[in-house]
Amino acid sequence: MRDPKILVGFLIVPLIMFPVLGYVMNLSVQTAKESAQKATVLVVNHDLEGNSTDLINFLNRYVKAIPVNVTTVDAAIPLLSSNNATGIIEIPQDFSQNISTQTPAHVKFYTVFSGSGLFENVGSTIVSSLVEAYNRAMAPNLLVPEDSVIVKGKRVEGISPSVLSSLVLSQAFALPITMIILLTYSMQIAATSVAMEKEEKTLETLLTLPMDRFSILAGKVSGSIVVAGIGAIAYMFGFNYYIGSFTGTIATTAPSVDLVSLGLVPSLFGYLLMGISLFVTLLAALALAVILSAFAQDVRSAQSLVSYVYPFLFIPALALMYLDINSLPFWLRTIFYAIPFSQPIIASKAITMGDYLTAGLGIVYVTAFTLVIMYVASRLFATEKILTAKLRFRGLRKGKTPPAD
């Protein structure tokens, strides 16, 4: 407990990390609510009589309902982006007649699916609340909503946004969890690999061998990738079995949804981009771990130092697992984009929705970051800094003896 590195690494980091994560989630909920309350929906009105106009006026008290002069929902879809609308309401021709005769009037609500995350349903939840409020004002179950979604500009009937969102979310867990496991394992291995050389007193001999110093660094990094990769695969097998052992027995009444036909499964090219994004992020993490471990005197210190990086890994992974980055305030969005470890998750969500540009730009950014970090790490290995980083800290403390001989 007298070692400040351990104190900070294992105690203070979690005490900061989880409250920050909670704050981010809370911000996202607030932002989602605000967005939903300012939501815009387009109205395709086949009825055009009094009751349909009343419905539109009712909706306009809470959201912005814009009637559009088209005859089909498909014709209204292209108007969504220009109106910043997040959904389409289709009022059937017999709406007013049904309302007048107190017969249930079916109204279709199409929600744009953006693949955003846990709070994507807030918008449709608010519409549902409005429908209930309308029914309370008029008559119970008079207005019967029929939920559907619009995915990548195409209308998909009969699938509610909450079901689709849940399904996509459950699939979206895989990458962040894999990334957390892979990066934490490999960073620990890389840091331990260098620190172990110091602890076992093999580093000085190693550095005087006729071998390029960059090869030593590359060896440490690639060895860490191999070991961590095997560990991550083993972990994912076990984790999948664990999840499958109880979710497989839960009966569901939800309709089966084929994500492939909806285009919500990445293409081969998409998977390739995701792989590249994860790989360059992994390289950056490993190089960072090597740099940090150069300042450690032993394995325990190196592991503590590496744990300082975990908040930058866990917070984006855990937050973006559930959240849409675009739902965050600008300043927070900027921070997440700036953290290299966010990029694989941002990329995977973007790729799922067909946005390869975002993924590509993220890869370029992380690659540039990785090159800088690798350069710093190679300079560390190429010079006496790999040894004297320890010596210098000793010299700064009062009353300490000078470096050995």
Add this chain to the structure above:
Amino acid sequence: MSEDSSLSVAIDAKSVVKVFGNIRALDGLSFTVSPGEIFGLIGPNGAGKTTALRIISTLLLPTSGSVKIFDLDVFKQAAEVREIISYLPEEAGPYPNLTGHEYLEFMARFTVKSKTEAHQIVNEAAEICGLGDRLKDRAKTYSKGMKRRLLVARALMTKPKLAVLDEPTSGLDVLQSYRVRDIIKRYATEKKVTVIISSHNMLEVEHLCEQVALLNKGRIVAEGRPQELKDKFGSPNLEEVFAKVVGFA
């Protein structure tokens, strides 16, 4: 010094200064070592011995001054220097999860490319260390002395042009120390390996070294052949010579 004469010098250190923060570990160190010589750097703790050996081994850079190993600059030609030297740190260890044999093989492959050559070198190392069947065991099961013998063997097995040995007999008992000293002498005379060692053991230095330099506070305070120094200072041993030079006696 002429170009021709510089090639007959194994180590040429000129006005070497090394500063760590506020600490001046080496303060204008200058000495030369001839090829095939066994040279001793002796002095108390904190004198600068290990720092000097680390600079020679390209681990540290001098703050100022120059060091050349067989006319190769340790700073500008560090990679070439590493090709011809072998360094044994004072505190060194083998990889604990490798067997002694695996460790020697692993190290041999850095110096030689062919498996046959590596095999020969490893056999020689096995003979040097004298660990016999224990070479099949993992290094973490070795005693301190056994580890040191393994490491000395590793340092000498490749027959480097310059062997830099920091406290080579550290942790060894009397007989083992005697054996290692004998091997070092044999390598210097028969295999023309230049050796620079640091040691606290004055008896060992007297027995082993042809030239010694007494180091104190980063500077050489006396240098010469052991017998010459003893004669010069009227002392029976180098220990007393050192005490007289630094003003203790």
